[in-house]
Amino acid sequence: MASINFSKEDFVKDGDRYKVEVDQGVGKGVDLIVERRNESGEYEVIQAEIIRSPDERVFVAWSEPFDGRVVTDEYKQL
Numbered sequence: 842m843a844s845i846n847f848s849k850e851d852f853v854k855d856g857d858r859y860k861v862e863v864d865q866g867v868g869k870g871v872d873l874i875v876e877r878r879n880e881s882g883e884y885e886v887i888q889a890e891i892i893r894s895p896d897e898r899v900f901v902a903w904s905e906p907f908d909g910r911v912v913t914d915e916y917k918q919l
Contacts, residue, residue: 845911852906860892860902863911875901877909884910 845863852859873891876884887909890902901911 843913845913847901847910848908849906852903855902858890858902858904859906860900861906863899863901872913873899874912875909876912877907 847861847863851861853861875887875889875891877887877889879885887903892900892902894900901909
């Protein structure tokens with residue numbers, strides 16, 4: 842498993858939500874899990890929106906900026 846870390850400062854306002862670009866190299870067949878760092882420094886899984894643009898860019902969208910990470914686990918090729 843690999844992780845892509847991001848901070849509150851990386852988010853940009855997009856309408857009524859905030860979004861952060863997490864990686865252009867994340868493929869279509871990849872599971873993505875979004876985790877937010879809580880006050881005690883531990884990560885908790887949240888159900889954030891994952892947006893994939895037509896040009897393969899991947900964004901995490903949420904109601905407010907937060908420190909967190911995306912954990913990826915690529916599917917095995919058959």
